[in-house]
Amino acid sequence: MNPTTLNIQHGQECPRSSHPPALDITALEKRFPRFTLGPINLSVPSGLIYGLIGPNGAGKTTLLDQIFGMGLPDAGRIQVNGLDHLRHEVEVKRRTAYVGPDLSYAAWGKVGRAIRFVRSFHPDWDDALASRLMQTFGIMPTDRIATLSFGGRMKLALLLAMAWRPHFLVLDEPTTGLDAHAKKAVFAELLAIVKDEARTVLLSTHQISDLERFADHVGILHQGRLLTEGTPADLMQRHVQVEFLCEDPAIRHLPGLFVQENAAARYRAVMDTQTTSIRALTDKGAGEIRSQPLSLEELFIALTP
Numbered sequence: 001m002n003p004t005t006l007n008i009q010h011g012q013e014c015p016r017s018s019h020p021p022a023l024d025i026t027a028l029e030k031r032f033p034r035f036t037l038g039p040i041n042l043s044v045p046s047g048l049i050y051g052l053i054g055p056n057g058a059g060k061t062t063l064l065d066q067i068f069g070m071g072l073p074d075a076g077r078i079q080v081n082g083l084d085h086l087r088h089e090v091e092v093k094r095r096t097a098y099v100g101p102d103l104s105y106a107a108w109g110k111v112g113r114a115i116r117f118v119r120s121f122h123p124d125w126d127d128a129l130a131s132r133l134m135q136t137f138g139i140m141p142t143d144r145i146a147t148l149s150f151g152g153r154m155k156l157a158l159l160l161a162m163a164w165r166p167h168f169l170v171l172d173e174p175t176t177g178l179d180a181h182a183k184k185a186v187f188a189e190l191l192a193i194v195k196d197e198a199r200t201v202l203l204s205t206h207q208i209s210d211l212e213r214f215a216d217h218v219g220i221l222h223q224g225r226l227l228t229e230g231t232p233a234d235l236m237q238r239h240v241q242v243e244f245l246c247e248d249p250a251i252r253h254l255p256g257l258f259v260q261e262n263a264a265a266r267y268r269a270v271m272d273t274q275t276t277s278i279r280a281l282t283d284k285g286a287g288e289i290r291s292q293p294l295s296l297e298e299l300f301i302a303l304t305p
């Protein structure tokens, strides 16, 4: 990660990089009979860890599947490292590793066989890194995959994805089933990966505290839409919790105000200070306004009721 910054989107500061964005999504839509993802617009600069959070069913897996090219979008465009993910599908997949929720590697029998199989597809496979990851994760080539715990299979999946040093690592809930030691080791490896500005990690998780510690950028997805995104610090600075009295019920429609509780004229809400202000509240007749900062977890809960 490079310390110099560049304003690229929504007024947030992003690392300056000579590389094209790792991911550039424009007006992406994917429609299922009872769920629509998008339209999503998102630009992820190269050389950072981007964390996607959202409640169950928000569309995180659907979005990551689309990025990796599983299923066609109904509208919009996805570029990975400047390459269109449909027109340059082979090249995009050559650069992208994906770890999804389906961890069925049992057919390979032993860990060593799975490693040899995946290694044969990747000229950039790094034997030293694979050995180190095996040691860190406590898995052995002779381990039978069928006898690995869920966490053990997750570690194997991460090893198989990381050891060929992909440009773009897409991880769907990679820390599910991992104990605190393994989780720390995984994030240490992910941080090491993005020290190389050409490499990027995009992950979805329900572990908001992990993102507060390790992610450079966080996006909050809700009901198929990206509600807000930015660095964890920016997101927390940008939003405040406000309590106020107001007789005008129309105040709940003020853009940038997310009402959490309302009893008679008393409101508790989250305010996006980039969209609205205390002044806008008073202009609408609000009084006795009190504001206080939010944690990322509180912001997530407030924005995704």
Ligand SMILES: Nc1ncnc2c1ncn2[C@@H]1O[C@H](COP(=O)(O)OP(=O)(O)OP(=O)(O)O)[C@@H](O)[C@H]1O
Pocket: 032, 033, 034, 035, 054, 055, 056, 057, 058, 059, 060, 061, 062, 063
């Ligand atoms: N192939 C499909 N056909 C129809 N609906 C689908 C399909 N795949 C996903 N969906 C629907 O899309 C919605 C979003 O699902 P998705 O798995 O992307 O959510 P998620 O944010 O990853 O959830 P979770 O946190 O629970 O893993 C859900 O309502 C799901 O039922």
